[in-house]
Amino acid sequence: MRAAVYQGPGAIEMQDVPDAALREATDAVVRVVRACVCGSDLWSYRGIVKPPPGSRRGHEFVGVVEEVGAEVASVRPGDFVVVPFQWCDNVCDPCRDGLQTSCVNTGTFGAAGADGGQGEAVRVPYADGTCVVVPGGLSAVDERQLASLLALTDVAATGLHGAVLSGVGRGGEVVVIGDGAVGLSAVLGARSVLGAERVVLVSTHLDRSALGRELGATDVVAARGDEGVAVVRDLLGRGPAHVVEAVGNPDAWDMALAMVRPGGTVGSVGVPHVRPELPLFPLLRGNVGVRVGLAPARHYLPELLERVLAGTYDAGRVFDLTLPLEDVAGAYQAMDARRSVKTMLVA
Amino acid sequence: MRAAVYQGPGAIEMQDVPDAALREATDAVVRVVRACVCGSDLWSYRGIVKPPPGSRRGHEFVGVVEEVGAEVASVRPGDFVVVPFQWCDNVCDPCRDGLQTSCVNTGTFGAAGADGGQGEAVRVPYADGTCVVVPGGLSAVDERQLASLLALTDVAATGLHGAVLSGVGRGGEVVVIGDGAVGLSAVLGARSVLGAERVVLVSTHLDRSALGRELGATDVVAARGDEGVAVVRDLLGRGPAHVVEAVGNPDAWDMALAMVRPGGTVGSVGVPHVRPELPLFPLLRGNVGVRVGLAPARHYLPELLERVLAGTYDAGRVFDLTLPLEDVAGAYQAMDARRSVKTMLVA
Numbered sequence: 213m214r215a216a217v218y219q220g221p222g223a224i225e226m227q228d229v230p231d232a233a234l235r236e237a238t239d240a241v242v243r244v245v246r247a248c249v250c251g252s253d254l255w256s257y258r259g260i261v262k263p264p265p266g267s268r269r270g271h272e273f274v275g276v277v278e279e280v281g282a283e284v285a286s287v288r289p290g291d292f293v294v295v296p297f298q299w300c301d302n303v304c305d306p307c308r309d310g311l312q313t314s315c316v317n318t319g320t321f322g323a324a325g326a327d328g329g330q331g332e333a334v335r336v337p338y339a340d341g342t343c344v345v346v347p348g349g350l351s352a353v354d355e356r357q358l359a360s361l362l363a364l365t366d367v368a369a370t371g372l373h374g375a376v377l378s379g380v381g382r383g384g385e386v387v388v389i390g391d392g393a394v395g396l397s398a399v400l401g402a403r404s405v406l407g408a409e410r411v412v413l414v415s416t417h418l419d420r421s422a423l424g425r426e427l428g429a430t431d432v433v434a435a436r437g438d439e440g441v442a443v444v445r446d447l448l449g450r451g452p453a454h455v456v457e458a459v460g461n462p463d464a465w466d467m468a469l470a471m472v473r474p475g476g477t478v479g480s481v482g483v484p485h486v487r488p489e490l491p492l493f494p495l496l497r498g499n500v501g502v503r504v505g506l507a508p509a510r511h512y513l514p515e516l517l518e519r520v521l522a523g524t525y526d527a528g529r530v531f532d533l534t535l536p537l538e539d540v541a542g543a544y545q546a547m548d549a550r551r552s553v554k555t556m557l558v559a
Numbered sequence: 560m561r562a563a564v565y566q567g568p569g570a571i572e573m574q575d576v577p578d579a580a581l582r583e584a585t586d587a588v589v590r591v592v593r594a595c596v597c598g599s600d601l602w603s604y605r606g607i608v609k610p611p612p613g614s615r616r617g618h619e620f621v622g623v624v625e626e627v628g629a630e631v632a633s634v635r636p637g638d639f640v641v642v643p644f645q646w647c648d649n650v651c652d653p654c655r656d657g658l659q660t661s662c663v664n665t666g667t668f669g670a671a672g673a674d675g676g677q678g679e680a681v682r683v684p685y686a687d688g689t690c691v692v693v694p695g696g697l698s699a700v701d702e703r704q705l706a707s708l709l710a711l712t713d714v715a716a717t718g719l720h721g722a723v724l725s726g727v728g729r730g731g732e733v734v735v736i737g738d739g740a741v742g743l744s745a746v747l748g749a750r751s752v753l754g755a756e757r758v759v760l761v762s763t764h765l766d767r768s769a770l771g772r773e774l775g776a777t778d779v780v781a782a783r784g785d786e787g788v789a790v791v792r793d794l795l796g797r798g799p800a801h802v803v804e805a806v807g808n809p810d811a812w813d814m815a816l817a818m819v820r821p822g823g824t825v826g827s828v829g830v831p832h833v834r835p836e837l838p839l840f841p842l843l844r845g846n847v848g849v850r851v852g853l854a855p856a857r858h859y860l861p862e863l864l865e866r867v868l869a870g871t872y873d874a875g876r877v878f879d880l881t882l883p884l885e886d887v888a889g890a891y892q893a894m895d896a897r898r899s900v901k902t903m904l905v906a
Contacts, residue, residue, distance in 0.1 A: 305797055306821045311846055314821030377846075450652055474653045474661030475852075484843070489836040495851040496831070499658055499724075504839055505822075505846030 215331025216269040216540040221259030224269055224544050226537070232333035237283040240339030242275040242293060244559040245350065246362045247329045248531065249543045250297075251392055251554075252483050257544050260485050263324075269540070270330025271297035271321035272365040274358070275559075276350055277343070284339045292350040293343040294517060295336055296509035297321060297329075297366040302341030312510040315341075329365075330540050332559055344513045347521070359528025359556060360520040363397070364513055367554065368527035370481045371397020371458065372516070373507035375406055377479025380454035382407035387444055388429075389468055390458035391415030393530040393554040394481060396424055398456045403428030404525060405515070412447060414440055414467070420553065427529060436463065441471040452476060462487040469494045477501040531556040562678025563616040563887040568606030571616055571891050573884070579680035584630040587686030589622040589640060591906040592697060593709045594676045595878065596890045597644075598739055598901075599830050604891050607832050610671075616887070617677030618644035618668035619712040621705070622906075623697055624690070631686045639697040640690040641864060642683055643856035644668060644676075644713040649688030659857040662688075676712075677887050679906055691860045694868070706875025706903060707867040710744070711860055714901065715874035717828045718744025718805065719863070720854035722753055724826025727801035729754035734791055735776070736815055737805035738762030740877040740901040741828060743771055745803045750775030751872060752862070759794060761787055761814070767900065774876060783810065788818040799823060809834040816841045824848040878903040 217227045232241050247270055255261045256269075277291045287293065300307055300315035307315050317338055322328035327335050336342055346353065346361065353361065360368070371394050380386035386408050388398045395413065402408040413429035414436070415421035421432040433443045445451055451473035457464050460482020468478045469491075478500065495502060519525035533552035535543050543555035562576045579588045594617055602608045603616075624638045634640060647654055647662035654662050664685055669675035674682045683689055693700065693708065700708065707715070718741050727733035733755050735745045742760065749755040760776035761783070762768035768779040780790045792798055798820035804811050807829020815825045816838075825847065842849060866872035880899035882890050890902035 309820075309822055311821045314845055377848075473656075474658045475656055480839075480843075484839040488839050490839055492827075492831040492835050492837055492851055495849070496827075496853055498661055499850070499852030499855075501724075501848060501850040502842070503846070503848040504842040506843060508846075 213332040214538065215328060218256060218263055218267045218269050219265050222257060224257065224541050226540055229331070232327050232335045234279060234281050235335060236337065237281040238338050238340065239281045240277050240284055240287055240336045240343060241279040241333055242295060242336050243278045243333045244273045244275040244329065244331060244537070246358055247273040247537060247557040247559060248362055249330070249547055249555050250366055251394060253544070254548055255483065255485055257548055267324065268322050268326065268328030268331065270328040272362060273329035273334060274362050274365065275334070278333065280339060286340045287343045287345060290349070292346045294346060294361050294364055294513060295343055296369070296513060299337045299342040300510055301338045302510065307341070310508055310511040312508040313506040330537065330557060332537070342510065344517060346517065356528060357520055359531050360526060361517070362556065363527035363530060364509065364516050364520065366509055367393045367530060368397045368401070368516060369509035369512045370394050370507040372401030372405055372512055373505065374398045374456040374458050374479045374481040375402035375408070377481070377503035377505055378454040378456045379477045379479065380406055380408045383409045384454060385410040385448060385452055386454040386456060387412040387414065387452045387471065388456045388458055389414045389464045390482065391417055391420035391424060392458065395458035396420065396427055396530050397527060398458050399424050399429045400427040400527060412444060414444070423529060427526070437467065438470070440467060444471050455479070457482055460484045465490070469500065472498070472500050474498045477503060480504040481507060530554045534558060560679040561885065562675060565603060565610055565614045565616050566612050569604060571604065571888050573887055576678070579674050579682045581626060581628050582682060583684065584628040585685050585687065586628045587624050587631055587634055587683045587690060588626045588680055589642060589683050590625045590680045591620045591622040591676065591678060593705055594620040594884060594904045594906060595709055596894055596902050597713055598741060600891070601895055602830065602832050604895055614671065615669050615673065615675030615678065617675040619709060620676035620681060621709050621712065622681070625680065627686060633687045634690045634692060637696070639693045641693060641708050641711055641860060642690055643716070643860060646684045646689040647857055648685045649857065654688070657855055657858040659855040660853040677884065677904060679884070689857065691864060693864065703875060704867055706878050707873060708864070709903060710874035710877060711856065711863050711867065713856055714740045714877060715744045715748070715863060716856035716859045717741050717854040719748030719752055719859055720852065721745045721803040721805050721826045721828040722749035722755070724828070724850035724852055725801040725803045726824045726826065727753055727755045730756045731801060732757040732795060732799055733801040733803060734759040734761065734799045734818065735803045735805055736761045736811045737829065738764055738767035738771060739805065742805035743767065743774055743877050744874060745805050746771050746776045747774040747874060759791060761791070770876060774873070784814065785817070787814055791818050802826070804829055807831045812837070816847065819845070819847050821845045824850060827851040828854060877901045881905060
């Protein structure tokens with residue numbers, strides 16, 4: 213089969229690789245229908261992290277089950293499934309706590325030894341725990357829903373999780389820092405799922421902030437750094453109690469810590485490769501809480517799936533470019549050059 | 560008057576200084592009855608932080624009001640008052656949120672330009688907001704209560720705050736790392752105020768762990784590092800959801816982050832001078848929340864004062880040595896050499 217393979221910074225190539233195949237009795241093999249490129253895939257593309265050359269790429273995909281192992285009970289060949297970016301058994305303590313990214317049997321698609329989502333097919337470990345079956349199958353969803361279901365595998369869940377971590381609730385106010393696909397998804401999640409009344413998006417790109425407004429942002433702050441902090445405070449009357457850091461770089465973190473009010477909480481879902489530590493004194497002085505975490509997409513999937521099928525959750529709006537899977541290199545190039553917020557791949 | 564003055568690492572001296580006096584109409588002057596030495600005072604004593612030579616020392620004291628400014632309404636000369644380690648106006652937004660350490664008009668006793676608590680008298684800014692009057696006055700409390708009231712100015716509030724930050728509630732389980740005065744106070748607060756059912760104290764000193772048990776610890780883990788983490792996990796069946804970091808040094812933080820369960824929270828009240836940053840990837844992987852903060856002692860004071868006067872809150876048990884104020888140097892020596900958990904000074 214064909215799959216995206218990492219050759220080094222800037223070099224993602226579609227190559228012939230061994231067919232995805234069952235290895236354990238709890239596995240399924242899923243034929244990919246749609247996949248995409250994650251903002252976190254760009255870390256290796258840009259050489260900031262360096263996976264071994266030859267690694268598979270991609271951890272976001274939806275597809276049709278082709279084959280299941282002898283112990284798989286709840287997933288059948290022909291099922292159309294949404295697969296979160298990390299697999300899980302969904303029965304251990306962390307899974308029962310709704311933190312499937314900390315499952316004792318978890319792993320990430322595209323990591324060493326695993327198939328990647330950017331390929332024609334994927335071996336899915338712990339298929340019963342991992343896969344969420346779409347009622348009615350592939351034929352029951354339209355293109356718009358297909359894009360949204362793909363988004364649920366990571367970016368939509370990650371954005372929502374950022375909002376959850378920030379502690380914002382019904383009627384509340386939250387500031388989202390970052391207008392990438394995760395930030396935009398945080399806006400959608402904060403507003404539609406959590407019921408926040410005021411969602412302030414920090415965004416300096418006109419096209420992205422316009423989309424942010426469509427997804428539920430009530431205000432846009434088109435300034436960064438100290439100026440952005442001042443504008444947010446003016447807008448809200450004081451610093452926000454809930455901030456979502458949806459970038460991961462030091463500028464976004466510094467802005468979050470500078471604006472949050474004493475006793476407030478920063479929820480962060482950005483991957484902090486550039487500065488992997490947090491200064492403690494600003495937290496200490498302001499009694500600021502920090503919650504950072506990989507989103508348990510599997511936990512959010514059932515509810516978000518229902519919303520997508522009901523037509524009330526347009527998570528797929530973050531895709532602004534669609535390419536054939538075979539042109540995965542073009543997808544990385546487009547996202548790296550910021551010509552695309554997020555690129556979908558059609559298998 | 561006489562007051563403790565910092566001359567450099569290892570050198571705290573009682574000296575003649577100008578009498579404490581009113582400066583603003585909102586000030587009071589309080590004659591000190593009891594004061595003490597804080598664990599955080601040892602940072603400068605040990606040369607880890609370096610205040611300017613000549614700085615006053617101490618931020619924990621109780622005393623009798625001697626004089627008040629023209630605008631002070633709720634505190635009268637002769638009142639016996641408990642004074643939190645930071646002053647506050649108690650009317651601004653953060654104060655109303657119960658975060659008086661973030662008051663827009665706050666400052667710390669013993670900091671540049673302020674009187675220190677280790678002296679015969681102290682100018683107390685924003686006396687109406689800062690001072691908590693003890694009903695019945697000094698004559699209504701016994702020696703045991705006096706020690707406990709002194710503890711409320713910082714250490715008892717700081718320990719309780721650590722437990723609050725960890726998120727433990729009624730019937731819950733919490734692990735307290737650190738058997739200094741703050742850790743012991745966290746045990747007391749978690750158990751008596753928050754109603755935790757299981758309080759595990761990590762303590763390798765027999766005398767301190769014995770006191771910890773008297774204050775409410777249900778279990779003691781006499782091991783540190785990986786071994787301590789393993790013992791805690793065995794004891795609780797899995798990692799704890801709530802951990803109090805009551806030391807501030809890297810070993811305590813590492814232990815907290817290693818033991819906390821996915822999705823759990825570390826509440827920290829240790830001052831992180833040795834490693835003032837936190838690694839983000841362990842938080843990200845485990846969805847671990849961190850809340851770090853200076854305790855708003857003023858917020859907790861009314862409730863804790865009631866408990867002390869009712870005889871149900873023995874916060875003063877952390878004092879194991881009493882010296883005359885004039886021997887403040889001996890108090891620092893005793894605590895620095897770990898001959899005393901916490902030393903009280905009689906003015």
